[in-house]
Amino acid sequence: MKNKFNVSAVLAAIFPFISMANSIDGVVVNQQGKPVAGANIEIEGTSTSIKTDENGEFKLVNLNVGDNKIHVVAKGFAHLHQHVEIPENGLQQYIIKLNRTPIEVIDVQAAPVHLSIMESATPVNVIAGEALRRQQASTLGDSLEKLAGVNTNYHGNVASTPIIRGLSGPRVLIAQNGLDVGDVSRVGPDHSVATEASTAQQIEVLRGPATLFYGSGAIGGVVNVVDSRVPIDKQTRGEWQIETSSVNNKKLGAFNLTSGAGSLAFYVDGYWREADEYKTPLAGEQETIANSAEESNGFTLGSSYLLDNGYFGVSVEQFNREYGIPGHSHSTEESAEAESVFADLEQTRVQLLAELTFDNKWLNKLNVRASASDYQHAEIENHSVGTLFENSTEEVKFELLHNPLEKWNGGLSLHYKNSEISAQGDEAFTPPSQSQTFAVALMEEAHFHDVLLQLGGRVEQVELTANQLLLPTLEVHDHDADSDGAHGHVNEHQSEQNITRVFSVDQSFTPVSLSAGIVWDFLPSYNMGVSISRSQRAPSASELMSFGPHIGTRSYEIGALFTLVEDAHGHEFELSNQTIELETARNIDFTLRKTQGDFGFVLNAFYNQVDNYYYQVATGLYAEFSHDHDHDHGHGEEEGGHDEHASELPVYLFKTDDVVLKGFEAQLAWQVTNAFKTSLFSDYVRATLNSGGDLPRTPPLRVGTQFQYQNAQLSAQLDITRYQKQDKISDFETATDGYTLVDVNVSYDLPLLNLDTSLYLKVSNLTDTEARVHTSFLKDLAPARVGILPQGSVGIFNVFAKYAEKYLKNDEKISRYLSEKLG
Amino acid sequence: MMKLYRLNLLAVAISTLLLSACGDSETTIVEKDPIQTDPDDGHDHSDGYLIESAGRLAVSVADSNEVAIYDLDNNQLLQNIAVSFEGGALSYSAGFRYATVTHRGQDQVEFIDGGLWREDHGEHLHDYKQAPALSSYKLMGSRPTHLVKHDGKLAVFYDGNSETGEVSSVEVLSDTDIANQTQSLPAFSYSVNMHGVAEPNGEYVFASIRRDDALSTSANKILPDQVGVFHLHDDEYELDHTFVESCPDLHGAAQNEEVQVFGCSDGVLVTQKDGSEFTSAKIANIDSLDGLRVGTIYGHEHLHSFIGVASQHGGGEALLVQINPEENEMDDIDWQPLTDAHPVSYAFSADAEHFLILDNLGYLTILSAEEHDGHKHWAFDRRVDISQQDVADMPDNHSFSMTVAQNGHFVYIADPIARHVLKLDLESDATSEFELNVLPKAITWLGIAEHEDDHADEHDHDH
Structure with a gap:
């Protein structure tokens, strides 16, 4: 030796x-x-x-x-x-x-175990590159809605949140580079998500419980928007795009650029977008959707220090968006000047990302992700602030990956998050609250011959505190026929004095999530997977502590800490003495895939039983809500018009019940010739309460096909998507007709100034179909003027260019070696 | 972020994982004092969270860029706040939450958050109490001069500067705009500079207009001679109407719920929005003004009449007149001044029962409205001696100053000789004092204004 x-x-x-x-x-x-x-x-x-x-x-x-x-x-x-x-x-x-493979495979970034559409036990979608540029919309839900298993809650072009397998809101976590986006989009459908697709590099969707990776808020799934704001190399590359669309006169400009010198790498991106109210295929009053204009801009600066064994860097982002809230305008028939209600959103986000690899027997890598974000969103009514939402979030994640241990790869994750959320004003239906999470998770995977085993466990400590939980005396009435048509004020007996009870609340939860998955390559080019998980979620502040009017959902919301008591005198809300339970999901996923060849497919079926599912139950009662606008002087001709504003809202109470969600997703693709590809997708979810009935706003069955032609320079897609009628509805919603959307994309690549430049032409809703989105909160508004997808005719025109220094070597020695070898 | 107790949490978390593989939850709810509200109020808004406080007092200091904020509940200094420049003019914002400091020469207005404010949360009124702080929000514009408050809105008139070619402009803002640091305020600008004034009124602004010098009836051309109505459309004001009646040498303005009044060399111009019509009228100067003109006007939203002050430029003897737009009349007010008494400050009491005149001799003259033949007339009521000091000892460039609390019947008077603040109860004339650590230049009250009909007011005038 x-x-x-x-x-x-x-x-x-x-x-x-x-x-x-x-x-x-x-x-x-x-x-x-x-x-x-x-x-x-x-x-x-x-x-x-x-x-x-x-x-x-x-x-x-x-x-x-x-x-x-x-x-x-x-x-x-x-x-x-x-x-x-x-x-x-x-x-x-x-x-x-x-x-x-005819189905594009992109890895989920920075996960301790491998996640991709073809390889992992957990179902994922990743959209990147040109497909992302083609599908990107002004809002996140709309950008992702063509992915199997993902729907949008379409909020009139100005806000939308992704619905994953029928779940949304506090059950779907939105992340930016793996860190909570820190907005208030989980609370209301009219609150826009504070991320931007046009500057993103890829968007990852984890379907089904993903609490293991992201914690409590991810029981239904995760959407992670990834960009390289903290660059991990200094290869000079960039992208720019300009886009316009006819339906809403949208104009978009966006760019991103990465470069570096010495040990430093730099990143900058920016975008600007403006869109007017959009046109629908309908005639008359609903031809354009009032108050659906939008204006956004933002920029991000980042820099990192590149080490031999990793990098560390910081980035700062400023995000601004101003958008009308359709269905939230207070126009009256007589008054031509509608009082527009619009939202003005602002966020500053600082992210720190670092990765270090070690030359150590045990430890292989440390990943650090931290962010601090400051979010503010004002709803402005007639030039004055109606409601002000604020969210200040700090988060830090350490991921410690070990060297392969026997056959096992993986690591330990430590996670801390602190969010302070408050709302002031007309719609401050939830008291200011603070939520602190501390979690530790372990994720491991191993290949045994042709079997991949993925295991994980996570335990969290969630502290939710509010010092001013208010229980006001609420005057409610029902609409019973026997009360002489008059509003029976059911709690008159006790109104000697209006008393608002005040509580301080301290909730402490310990959700535990466990997951096991297996993927077996049972035949060459084929694999099948099973993933089972048990995930827990701590209910959110709004689900527990709300007590007030929420215009975004057109309801008076009351949290699960309260209960409705009915006695001889009428109805009253009291503090509930029920234990606040964790929501627990037991999920099983089956996957069958053909991973390579000219024909490929991914089939998923899932069965998700959620115990103590928090949801809103209609109480049958109504609360008066006077939506007053203080500065409304001088409209002499609007005499009496204020009655328009005083309205009553149905009272919804958060309760828990056991729920079963089951469904499937199918994606098939066939590369017919080198130039021609056809693919098909379908998804379906059925969401039922164990006590009987269906959950509201569940997406209908969808079937979509895409025909794609691609040669060296030209690429064209024809998408036909059928949304079936949804008649599996909850008591307080209506069925929605089905519709078929036809979209066409053509893109042409032209080398321009040594850039990979593409010209896109996209026509959406070619057949001018009246499409009402069942999952949208705006679908039922009378008159139904919103929630209709934009008309087609001429769509979006986009120029998109990419530049990258090609095949940059990461090592001088290798480049020398190659040049010698290749002569 | 990663304090030691986090590590304890980690220990707890790990041991929980080891001990049990199932989740756990615990809820602790502690009831606090409830909020009780008077059922007579009749408004659902009132079951809110109110703070009892006398308010706060901002005191600007001469030859210094400091503003001292005192807590009027215990008369203690809360904070000294340094603004950007010396010598700014101190006033208050439209909602009394902020002190405004106007640096005319430096082209900016700064705001100090007094830390006390009220929000209407729909279900209830919610009061807030925080430490005072300088807001990073600033207004920038050429020569900000007159700041006019009305019904929650503050209009800032920027005079502009003929030397630099900067024109006049107006910006309108509320306390919420200051709190939110609204970047683009509704505004309009002129094509010339002028020493003008703007009265904010809902979505309208009644503001002075300077015509071409050849047309202007003003003797001093920098003073405007017309009034126009500017209407808000999409964040910008547009000129809707110009009143035909001219107002030569316009200076001084006020408004109540019905009309706006402007001081002119030939009388007082009264303007009004009557339904969709705009009308104007001129109340001629009365003989007793003897060549003087009304240059400053005081009004109160609860009063039909106004009080105008006519004096020589730069102080001196002051003549007070009552202006009654309803009857298109102007009358003398005999405020029975002492010999050589020159007013240094005027104000209405918060309830509009009294008009207060503070003079250089250390007296507060209190006028009350008397009723004669169905006409209300302001007349001398009493005089309170507010300083035991020899007024000859008044430091140069200083004077007594006063401010009226908007949540009761108190008036605060700063005495630079004694370096104290005197609090006078207008109901009993009882006084009390507290010492200042600084030489006061000007004072202003900040806090939560209490209108008896706070809410009724909004409802009544919403249309």
């Missing part, structure tokens, strides 16, 4: 290449043996990775002798996991053959 060592040391001194003995070089090719450029080869469980050059060649150095597992990712190809035995003198001219 000793001799051998000496010899190799001497040789290393003479021949520098020999010092890289435990290296691997080779070429990545397709099934026809043609080289694949730009494929990424990663040694699993390490941070060693390299991209192939234009000849498909690669070289990786400093590898451990013995068994290495490589993960190869290339656009248009199935991901490849392969074991490679590296001998002591290295491995040369190793050939990696990739198999085509």
Whole structure:
């Protein structure tokens, strides 16, 4: 042994290449043996990775002798996991053959275990690149709505939140680079999500319980918007786009740029968008949707310090959006000048991201993610602030990944989050509250021959405090026929004095989530997976402590801490003495996939039983709500018009019940020829209460097809999506007719100034269909003038360009090696 | 963020994981004192969260950029706040939450949050109490001069500057705008500079207009001679109407719920929005003014008449007149001044029962409205000696100053000689004092204004 060592040391001194003995070089090719450029080869469980050059060649150095597992990712190809035995003198001219897949596979970034549409036990969708640019909309839900299992709660073009397998609101977590977005979009459908798709690099969707990765708020799923605001390399690249659309006169400009010098990398992005009220295919008064204009802008600056073993960096983002709230305008028939209600949203977000790899026996990598965000959103009515929502969130996540332990890869995650949310004004239906979460989670995966096992567990400590929980005396009445048509004020007996009871509330929850998944490659090119999980969620402040009018949902909301008591005198709200339970979901997912070849598919079926599901129950009572606008002087002709504002709202009380959600998603794609591809997707969810009845705003069955033609420069897609009628409805909603949407995209690539430039033309709703979105809160508004998807005719025109320094080497030595080798 | 007790939480979390694999929850609810509200109020708004407080007093200091904020509940200094420049003019915002400091020469207005304010939460009124602080919000514009408050709105008139070619402009804002740091306020600007004034009124602003010098009837051309109505459309005001009646050498203005009045060299211009019509009239100067003109006018939203002050420029003897737009009349008010008494400050009491005249000799003259033949007339009621000091000792460039509390019947008077503040109860004439650590230049009251009909007011005048 000793001799051998000496010899190799001497040789290393003479021949520098020999010092890289435990290296691997080779070429990545397709099934026809043609080289694949730009494929990424990663040694699993390490941070060693390299991209192939234009000849498909690669070289990786400093590898451990013995068994290495490589993960190869290339656009248009199935991901490849392969074991490679590296001998002591290295491995040369190793050939990696990739198999085509018609379903694009993009990994979820920065997860401690592998997550992708084809490989993981948990179902995921990732949308990136040109597909993202094609589908991006002004709001997040609308950007994602063509993904299987994801719907939008379409809020008249100005706000929308994704619905994942029928769940939304406090059950779907929205993240930016893995950190809570820190807005108030979980509280109201008219509150826009504080993220932007036009500057994003990819958007990841985790369908089904994802509390393991993100905690309590992710019991229904996660949407993570990823960009490279903290750059991890200094390769100069960028993207710009301009876009306009006819239906709402939208104008969009966006760019992002990454570059660097020395050890520093820089990132900047910015966007600006303006859209007018949008037109619908209907005639007359509903031709345009009043108050659906929007204006947004934002920019992000980031910088990072690149180390040999990682990076650390910070970014600052300023996000501004001003949008009308359709259905929230107080126009009267007589008055031409509608009082527009609009929201003015502002957020400053600082993110700190770091990754360090270690040369340590046990530890492999540390990931640090931290953010501080300050959010404010004012609802402005007739030039004065009606309600002011604020959210200040700080969050930090440490992820400690270990070196492969036997066959296991994975790590421990520590997570702290503090959110302070308040609302002041007309719609301050929830008292100011603070929520603190501390969590520890463990996630591991291992390959045993053709079986992948993924396991995880997480325990959280959630503290929810509010010092001013208010229980006012609420005058409610029912609409019983026997009360002479008059409003019976049912609590008159006790109104000697109006008493508002005040409480301080301290809730402490310990949700525990466990998950196990298995993926078995039972045949070449095929795999099947089963994932079972038990996830828990602490109810949110608004679900527990609300007591007030919520115009976004047109209801008077009362939280689960309260209960309705009925006695001889009438109805009264009291503090509930029921224990506040954690919501617990037991979910099982089946997946069957054909991962490669000209035909591919992914089929998912799920059964999710949620105990103590928090939802709103109509009490049958109504509360007077006078929506007053203080500064309404001078409208002499509007005499008496104020009665228009005084309205009554139905009283909804949060309760818990057991719920079952079941459904499926199917995605099939067939690469018919090199140029022509056709794909089909379908999704369905049925959400029923154990006590009988259906949950509201559940998306209907969808079936969609896409025909795609692509040659070197031209690409065209025809999308036909059928939304079935939804008649599985809750007591207080109406059925919604089905409709078929036809969309066409054409894009043409032209090399312009050495940029990959594409011109897009997109026509949405080609047939001018009247499409009412069942999942939208605005669908039922009378007159039904909103919640109708924009008309077609001429759609969106987009120019999109990308620039990247191609095939940048991450190592000088390798570049020298390659230039010598290639002559 | 990662304090030690977090680590304890971690320990708790891990042990919970080890001990039980099921979730747990615990709720602690402690009832606090309830909020009781008077059922007579008849408004659902009133079951709110109210704070009892006498308010706060902002005191500006001469030859210094400091403003001291005192707590009027215990007369203690809360905070010294440094504004950007010395010598700014101190006043209050439309909702009495903020002190305004106008730096005319430096082209900006700063705001100090007094820390006491009320919000209407629909279900209830909600009062807030915080430490005073300088707001980072500033208004920038050329020569901000007259700040006029009415019904929750503050109109700032920027005079502009002929030397630099900057024109006049007007911005309108509420306390909420200051709180939210509203970046783009509803505003309008002129094509010339002038020493003008703007009266905010709902979605309208009644403001002075300076015509071309060749047309202007003003002797001093920097003074406007017309009044126009500006109407808010999409965050910008547009000129809706110009009153034909001119107002030469316009200076001084006030409004009540019905009309706006403007001081002119030939009388007082009265303007009005009557339904969808705009009308104007001129009340001619009376002989007893003897060549003087009304240059300052005081009004109160609960009064039909106004009080005008005519004096020589730069102080001196002051003639007071009552202006009655309903009868298109102007009358003398005999306030029975002492010899050599020159008023230094005027104000209505919060309930509009009295008009107060503070003079350089250290007396507060209190006028009350008397009724004769169905006409209300302001007349001398009494005089309170508010300083035991020899007024000859008054430091240079200083004077007594006063401010009226909007939540009771108190008036506060700063005495630079004694370096104290005197609190006078207008119902009993009882006084009390508290010492100041500074030499007061000007004072202003901040806090939560209590109108007996706070809410009724809004309802009544909503249309």
